[in-house]
Amino acid sequence: MTYIFTFSHRCCVLQQWIHRISRAMNVIRAIGAQALVSSLEHLAELSVGERMALETLPITVVSAAAGEEICLSGQVPSASYLILEGWISASKSAAGHKRQITNFYIPSDMPDLRSLHLKVVGSDMTAVTACRLALLDHAELLALTQTYPGIAEALWKHTLVTGAIFEEWIVNVGLRPAASRVAHLFCELMARLEAVGLARDNRCDLPLTQSHLGEATGLSRIHVNRSLQELRKQGLVSYGYGELIIHDRAGLARVAQFDPMYLHLRRATQQVA
Amino acid sequence: MTYIFTFSHRCCVLQQWIHRISRAMNVIRAIGAQALVSSLEHLAELSVGERMALETLPITVVSAAAGEEICLSGQVPSASYLILEGWISASKSAAGHKRQITNFYIPSDMPDLRSLHLKVVGSDMTAVTACRLALLDHAELLALTQTYPGIAEALWKHTLVTGAIFEEWIVNVGLRPAASRVAHLFCELMARLEAVGLARDNRCDLPLTQSHLGEATGLSRIHVNRSLQELRKQGLVSYGYGELIIHDRAGLARVAQFDPMYLHLRRATQQVA
C-alpha cells in the first residue's frame, strides 16, 4: 500500500493516523480485557458489575520473543501476565545446568498469578514461542479482588487448577513409565487446548521440541524419542514439526492413565472419543 | 476415680456432669478456633474483626485413627479440615496398586482446602497417624471469605503455598538422584515443622515408614533404605523409629539442593545452621 501526500493534506493525514493508532491501541486493550473476562468466566460466575470492572482494568499488552525469559525465580514483580498468544514454560533449574519444566502455560493462562499474593516468584518463566501478553498490575488486581468476590473466586480458582496440575505432574514423573509420561502430557495439553478453542479433531499445534518434552517428564531427550516411536508404532499419535495428532484418544488415555478430572474443565470437551 | 451417688444427690451430680461436658466441648471448640486463627495469621494480617469472625465460626472437632481414609479422590465434601494434631498424606493411586504420595500435611495445614472452590477432591487423604481434625463448613467459610478480604487472602495464600510445594516436588522426583530426594524431603519437613513449633534443635518426630518415604519420592522402599544409609554414613542425619535428627543441616541442604524460599515461611526459622 502506498500513500501519496500533498502539502494540503499532510496535517489531515497525520491526524487520521493518530486517530487510527489510538483506536488500534484501544482495540488491543479491549482484546486484553475481553480475554481476561472470558478466561475468568470459565472459572466462576461473574456479575455484570464484575465484568464491567474487569473491562476497566488498565491493561498493557507486551510481546516476548521465543526463548525470552519472562521472569526469573526470586524476582518480585508488580504485575502478573495473562497469555493472549503463545506458550510459556515454567521451570526450576538445579545443579548441573539441568532443569525441570513444571508446567506449560497456554493462552488464557496466568503463569505467575501466584506472585499476586506470594510476592516472590518461584520458577523461571520462559517464552517457548513468540508471545503476546497482557500485563495486569498487582495493585489494581488486588483492589478488584477486595471489591468483587466473584473476581477473587475466579482468580483463586485459576491458581487452584494450576496447583492441581502440579500435583498430577508429581504422579506423572513419580510413578509412570516413560511412554506413559509422554502420553499423559499429550492428553493433558490436548484437553487444555481444546478448552480454550486451540484444538479440534484431536489435532493441535504443539510447539515443543523433544528436549522440552524430556525436561517436562523427567526423561532424557533420547528416551523421549524412543517413547514417541513406541506411541507412534502403536498407532496412538503423530507428532512432529509442531503438530500433534491423536489417532486413538481412548488408547492414549489408557496408556497414560489419564483422567481429566484434575483439570476441572467446565466444558465437556474432555470426553474420550 | 469413683463416685458414690445418693438418691438426693443424683440429679445434682448429673447436672454437674452436663455442665462439665458442655464446658469441655466449648474448650475443644475454642482450641479449634484458636488454631485456625494462628494458622491464618502466619499467612496474612488479620484485623480484629476478622479474628473475631473466625472465632465465631462453628467448628466440629473429630478424630481419625492411623491409617484411616479421611477422604477419597472424587468425593465432594461440604467441609474442609484443619489439622490440629497428627499427620495426613495426600496420594494418587495409579494402575497396579501403586500410589504416589503428593504431600504430607502437618498440624495447622488444611489438606483439602482446595475443595472449597474446586468441589471435587483430587487426591486420597489418609491419616498417617492418629489425628484430631477441625471440620470447617464450606458454606460458612465461603461466607467469611466474601465478607472479610483478609480471611480470603490468608486461605488463598495457604492454597498457593501448597501449590508451590507441589511444584517443588515435581523437581524432586523429576531430576534429583535418590539420596537427594530423601534429603530434600527431610529438609522440607523439618522447616515446616519448625514453623509450627513442632521441631527444635534440628530434631523432630517423623512418623513415616520407609515405604512412605518411597511413595513420596518415587523410589522403591529398598532404595530408600540404601539412600538413608548413605545419608547416615555421611553423618548428615539420624532417622529411625519415628524420630529424625539432622546433624549437619548445611550439608543436608547441599546434597538436597534445598532452598526453603518456596515454602514462603514468615519466620526466619529456615536459616542454615
Added chain:
DNA sequence: CGTCGTTTTGACCGCCTTCAACTATTGTGG
C-alpha cells in the same frame, strides 16, 4: 549450498527395581 538445531540410531553403562530371605521391632492374645 552450507550451517545449525533437532531428530534418530547404536552401543554401553549405571541407577534403581524386583525378588527373596532374613532380622528387628511392635503389637496382641493367652
Added chain:
DNA sequence: CCACAATAGTTGAAGGCGGTCAAAACGACG
C-alpha cells in the same frame, strides 16, 4: 509376662529401564 503374629527394616543377587556418549540423518533457514 511371654509367645506369636504382623509390620518394618536390612541385606544380597540379578536384571531392566532409562541415561550417557557419539555419530549420523534430517529439516529449517539464511
